[in-house]
Amino acid sequence: MNIRFKPIGVVHSPFRKPQDIPKKRVYDTQSYEPVEGELEIFAEFQEGLKDIEGFSHLIILFSFHKSRQEHLTAHPPCQTKTRGVFATRSPHRPNLIGMTVVRLIERNGKILRVSGIDMIEGTPVLDIKPYTSRDQKMDIRLGWIETV
Amino acid sequence: MNIRFKPIGVVHSPFRKPQDIPKKRVYDTQSYEPVEGELEIFAEFQEGLKDIEGFSHLIILFSFHKSRQEHLTAHPPCQTKTRGVFATRSPHRPNLIGMTVVRLIERNGKILRVSGIDMIEGTPVLDIKPYTSRDQKMDIRLGWIETV
Numbered sequence: 001m002n003i004r005f006k007p008i009g010v011v012h013s014p015f016r017k018p019q020d021i022p023k024k025r026v027y028d029t030q031s032y033e034p035v036e037g038e039l040e041i042f043a044e045f046q047e048g049l050k051d052i053e054g055f056s057h058l059i060i061l062f063s064f065h066k067s068r069q070e071h072l073t074a075h076p077p078c079q080t081k082t083r084g085v086f087a088t089r090s091p092h093r094p095n096l097i098g099m100t101v102v103r104l105i106e107r108n109g110k111i112l113r114v115s116g117i118d119m120i121e122g123t124p125v126l127d128i129k130p131y132t133s134r135d136q137k138m139d140i141r142l143g144w145i146e147t148v
Numbered sequence: 149m150n151i152r153f154k155p156i157g158v159v160h161s162p163f164r165k166p167q168d169i170p171k172k173r174v175y176d177t178q179s180y181e182p183v184e185g186e187l188e189i190f191a192e193f194q195e196g197l198k199d200i201e202g203f204s205h206l207i208i209l210f211s212f213h214k215s216r217q218e219h220l221t222a223h224p225p226c227q228t229k230t231r232g233v234f235a236t237r238s239p240h241r242p243n244l245i246g247m248t249v250v251r252l253i254e255r256n257g258k259i260l261r262v263s264g265i266d267m268i269e270g271t272p273v274l275d276i277k278p279y280t281s282r283d284q285k286m287d288i289r290l291g292w293i294e295t296v
Binding site for chain 1: 150151152153154155156177193195196198199200201202203204205206207209211213220221231232233234235236237241243244245247248249251272274275276277278279280281282284285287289290291293294
């Protein structure tokens with residue numbers, strides 16, 4: 001059984017290649033939150049952006065299109081131990097889907113200017129969802145990240 | 149260009165069909181947070197679950213496998229107005245991917261017992277990611293939802 005997805009847009013990012021993305025964003029959220037970029041939504045999907053201006057934050061699902069590796073373990077940045085891939089945000093995973101919450105700065109037609117980008121230039125966008133109170137979880141435990 | 153994904157597991161849920169899911173979960177997060185279920189991860193991906201026990205909350209990406217509709221607008225529950233689909237969590241969207249944050253109760257081998265389920269029985273799981281501080285956004289604006 002295979003499930004097929006198509007890009008609905010593309011990310012424009014100051015990061016040209018995966019190595020440009022600050023490694024410490026895994027442990028230090030503030031390190032990438034100011035990074036601005038654009039989501040360019042393809043014209044045939046623009047109608048789906050209606051009403052999006054009202055939301056301050058958006059969930060972006062995208063394809064890790066530069067990854068050719070599907071590992072079950074991952075080696076987090078600056079760590080010596082490997083971890084189960086589902087306990088990491090590694091791009092090298094069984095399904096190459098990434099998820100990042102960005103802040104919406106403004107919308108101009110089919111262009112969304114956002115901050116909090118940690119994707120590279122040319123990343124295919126698969127979906128956009130409004131970030132709502134159901135996504136705000138408090139009192140979280142962070143497993144191996146807490147030991148860093 | 150098409151991107152292909154494969155299920156890594158399956159959701160076991162008290163909800164048998166989409167109509168069983170409480171409609172008000174869109175506006176009232178508490179309405180589905182206590183709902184318990186299981187994520188059964190297929191044996192060939194079990195190694196990827198290592199270290200997951202340390203995290204209190206998990207991001208589940210899944211396929212809206214019962215949806216056969218790809219709309220650009222959506223009619224949110226109990227609403228008269230339609231909205232752009234990317235400003236809603238509607239299952240009827242260009243790429244049939246859902247995202248829900250669940251609480252991890254316990255892990256038994258390849259079974260994750262979780263709460264906060266709003267998927268139906270048999271939903272294909274595509275990915276699991278740890279929910280971390282980068283996913284906690286405060287001072288959010290909720291657009292049309294705030295007017296409900």
